[in-house]
Amino acid sequence: MSTSSQSYPMSGGDDQHSYIHNSSYQKAVIDGVEEKARQYILEKIDLLNLNPDLSTFTIADFGCSIGPNTFHAVQNIIDIVKLKHLKESQGISTHVPLEFQVCFNDLPNNDFNTLFRTLPPSFEQKYFSVGVPGSFYGQVLPRNSIHIGHTSYTTHWLSKVPENVCDKKSPAWNKNYIHCNNLLEEVTEAYKVQFTKDMSVFLKARAEELVPGGLMIALGECFPDDVAMYETWSGIVLDTIGDCLLDMATSGVLTHEQIELFSMPVYFPQYSELERAIEQNGSFTIEMMETTRHPLEAKQLTNDFVTSMFRAFLSTMIEKHFGYTVVDQLFNQLAKKLSKHPLDFEKCKKNMVYYIVLKRNEH
Numbered sequence: 164m165s166t167s168s169q170s171y172p173m174s175g176g177d178d179q180h181s182y183i184h185n186s187s188y189q190k191a192v193i194d195g196v197e198e199k200a201r202q203y204i205l206e207k208i209d210l211l212n213l214n215p216d217l218s219t220f221t222i223a224d225f226g227c228s229i230g231p232n233t234f235h236a237v238q239n240i241i242d243i244v245k246l247k248h249l250k251e252s253q254g255i256s257t258h259v260p261l262e263f264q265v266c267f268n269d270l271p272n273n274d275f276n277t278l279f280r281t282l283p284p285s286f287e288q289k290y291f292s293v294g295v296p297g298s299f300y301g302q303v304l305p306r307n308s309i310h311i312g313h314t315s316y317t318t319h320w321l322s323k324v325p326e327n328v329c330d331k332k333s334p335a336w337n338k339n340y341i342h343c344n345n346l347l348e349e350v351t352e353a354y355k356v357q358f359t360k361d362m363s364v365f366l367k368a369r370a371e372e373l374v375p376g377g378l379m380i381a382l383g384e385c386f387p388d389d390v391a392m393y394e395t396w397s398g399i400v401l402d403t404i405g406d407c408l409l410d411m412a413t414s415g416v417l418t419h420e421q422i423e424l425f426s427m428p429v430y431f432p433q434y435s436e437l438e439r440a441i442e443q444n445g446s447f448t449i450e451m452m453e454t455t456r457h458p459l460e461a462k463q464l465t466n467d468f469v470t471s472m473f474r475a476f477l478s479t480m481i482e483k484h485f486g487y488t489v490v491d492q493l494f495n496q497l498a499k500k501l502s503k504h505p506l507d508f509e510k511c512k513k514n515m516v517y518y519i520v521l522k523r524n525e526h
């Protein structure tokens with residue numbers, strides 16, 4: 164069963180600040196790997212061998228948020244599986260068309276109402292939907308029930324902030340920094356330990372839920388091994404948000420102590436760290452592990468785009484720690500700071516997008 168997790172879902176609803184309207188950065192990656200997924204599934208997954216009597220094909224999206232990206236991701240998978248099933252069952256007289264079930268998983272306080280209200284119309288969708296509230300750092304679905312699992316831009320959200328980084332007496336205290344920017348060695352170490360533990364729990368749970376031979380597809384971002392978070396554009400944005408909070412403490416809107424006790428449960432691993440975490444698990448074979456540049460990297464992302472994107476990620480967390488009234492002011496200040504000191508995407512070190520396909524080993 165799912166264990167508890169610190170829970171900061173993306174901005175719900177469908178107003179201008181919602182994740183629905185501020186998730187095109189992630190969608191660009193989902194779209195970018197569509198062709199790779201198509202080729203891989205067409206070549207490698209052996210549906211009739213999974214189960215010759217298969218009539219319901221079950222897909223789960225772990226950390227689906229509120230859409231629309233999850234709808235694109237699952238529809239891509241369904242289209243490919245349908246095609247594959249048709250090819251494999253040619254000439255088989257007992258062939259029955261597959262039915263699809265999609266399990267949308269996210270934290271219980273995710274805005275599932277908006278997710279289900281904005282599902283594509285049923286004549287387009289042609290699948291049965293199930294909401295699965297619970298932390299993916301634990302089993303959220305029955306054993307051997309999922310044929311393809313998908314997750315995008317999720318596992319950098321840790322199950323919790325490593326305890327020591329908010330403890331002023333600990334050598335791993337993160338001081339006035341609000342995330343793991345890799346400037347303090349002990350802090351980085353504490354985050355690394357938490358990330359490795361969490362990945363192990365995540366993969367163990369998925370190994371229970373997937374059928375033998377089932378696939379787990381994961382997309383997200385990591386760094387080359389010689390790059391630190393503070394050198395990347397997203398690291399610079401998070402450090403700038405930290406500076407805005409400090410300015411707000413100086414002007415009395417919040418306290419320095421609130422900042423000293425705040426650190427985000429977010430960690431982007433380096434490539435080899437991610438690879439090691441998967442290999443150590445042992446329940447899956449890495450069928451594909453590729454990295455590319457982010458499709459939007461070549462374009463200069465505007466300050467407005469960056470501010471809105473980070474607001475959609477972080478406002479529930481900021482609200483919980485600093486109070487509701489802080490959110491507008493913080494992101495207005497961020498927009499001002501970014502226009503005074505624009506991000507220089509050319510000079511920043513680059514993040515990498517990863518695309519991983521894992522196959523659940525037979526027991």
Ligand SMILES: C[S@@+](CC[C@H](N)C(=O)[O-])C[C@H]1O[C@@H](n2cnc3c(N)ncnc32)[C@H](O)[C@@H]1O
Nearest residue numbers: 168172189226228232269270298299315316320
């Ligand atoms: C950046 S969003 C990505 C959403 C979507 N997959 C996409 O690619 O657009 C990260 C999502 O992961 C969810 N999440 C974070 N930790 C989680 C956990 N422990 N269990 C389930 N979902 C989690 C968040 O609530 C959020 O909806």
